[in-house]
Amino acid sequence: xxxxxxxxxxxxxxxxxxxxxxxxxxxxxxxxxxxxxxxxxxxxxxxxxxxxxxxxxxxxxxxxxxxxxxxxxxxxxxxxxxxxxxxxxxxxxxxxxxxxxxxxxxxxxxxxxxxxxxxxxxxxxxxxxxxxxxxxxxxxx
Amino acid sequence: xxxxxxxxxxxxxxxxxxxxxxxxxxxxxxxxxxxxxxxxxxxxxxxxxxxxxxxxxxxxxxxxxxxxxxxxxxxxxxxxxxxxxxxxxxxxxxxxxxxxxxxxxxxxxxxxxxxxxxxxxxxxxxxxxxxxxxxxxxxxxxx
Numbered sequence: 001x002x003x004x005x006x007x008x009x010x011x012x013x014x015x016x017x018x019x020x021x022x023x024x025x026x027x028x029x030x031x032x033x034x035x036x037x038x039x040x041x042x043x044x045x046x047x048x049x050x051x052x053x054x055x056x057x058x059x060x061x062x063x064x065x066x067x068x069x070x071x072x073x074x075x076x077x078x079x080x081x082x083x084x085x086x087x088x089x090x091x092x093x094x095x096x097x098x099x100x101x102x103x104x105x106x107x108x109x110x111x112x113x114x115x116x117x118x119x120x121x122x123x124x125x126x127x128x129x130x131x132x133x134x135x136x137x138x139x140x141x
Numbered sequence: 142x143x144x145x146x147x148x149x150x151x152x153x154x155x156x157x158x159x160x161x162x163x164x165x166x167x168x169x170x171x172x173x174x175x176x177x178x179x180x181x182x183x184x185x186x187x188x189x190x191x192x193x194x195x196x197x198x199x200x201x202x203x204x205x206x207x208x209x210x211x212x213x214x215x216x217x218x219x220x221x222x223x224x225x226x227x228x229x230x231x232x233x234x235x236x237x238x239x240x241x242x243x244x245x246x247x248x249x250x251x252x253x254x255x256x257x258x259x260x261x262x263x264x265x266x267x268x269x270x271x272x273x274x275x276x277x278x279x280x281x282x283x284x
Contacts, residue, residue: 004168024279031172031173032172127273127274130270130273130282131270133284134284135284136165136281136282136283136284137281137282137284138279138280138281138282139273139279139280139281139282140279141276141277141278141279141280
């Protein structure tokens with residue numbers, strides 16, 4: 001079979017679950033010699049915060065770059081080079097767009113994130129990704 | 142490697158997608174020197190679950206046994222140890238229960254995106270979705 005995971009997309013949001021998925025991504029990169037793409041998506045489709053929207057987005061952006069930097073450091077310690085992306089817009093749409101554009105073989109997500117209330121089951125973003133993604137999805141629990 | 146994927150569960154139902162899932166499971170097992178557990182579930186309508194005779198339907202059990210032996214051959218070609226398991230019951234529920242059972246020591250579930258239950262669903266199949274939600278182990282959905 002030709003499906004060796006050449007490119008793995010790892011969406012992160014700074015939660016414990018995304019850290020777990022990062023660890024798992026390290027393993028995969030070791031085992032399959034694949035390249036990683038880290039992505040943080042700034043959620044833009046929040047209807048509240050009409051007044052201080054700009055400020056809010058600014059905070060999110062800062063948080064995003066922080067998270068990405070931390071992850072990048074963690075990975076470079078292990079000797080894995082990654083491509084880092086910061087996108088804005090709808091989370092699921094952006095992730096799918098990148099997955100198509102970069103022709104990723106695998107999307108590696110944590111089962112839950114920071115969004116909304118921590119639910120007993122699957123997070124909304126992970127769920128949507130698994131439903132509609134063009135490539136294989138690994139949900140790390 | 143920090144996390145070892147020693148035992149990989151690959152549910153089978155005979156569809157093309159489940160075979161793709163099996164291939165992926167074999168592929169991963171090769172990398173991490175693990176073993177694959179193939180699980181074939183025979184659907185039993187709920188009413189038979191109470192009735193003891195429901196499990197005595199040997200005719201269709203042979204179909205599942207053939208499926209498992211096919212899988213074994215497929216894995217043996219790639220040099221992977223594969224153990225087959227046949228269960229009668231509700232597919233989604235039983236796969237999730239099998240994966241969560243600590244006795245089985247499953248490290249990862251590899252499942253095809255769609256099975257054969259709903260002929261042509263554009264998105265995720267119902268069983269895959271159920272397993273995705275209910276399993277406590279990492280799930281790889283193969284498209």
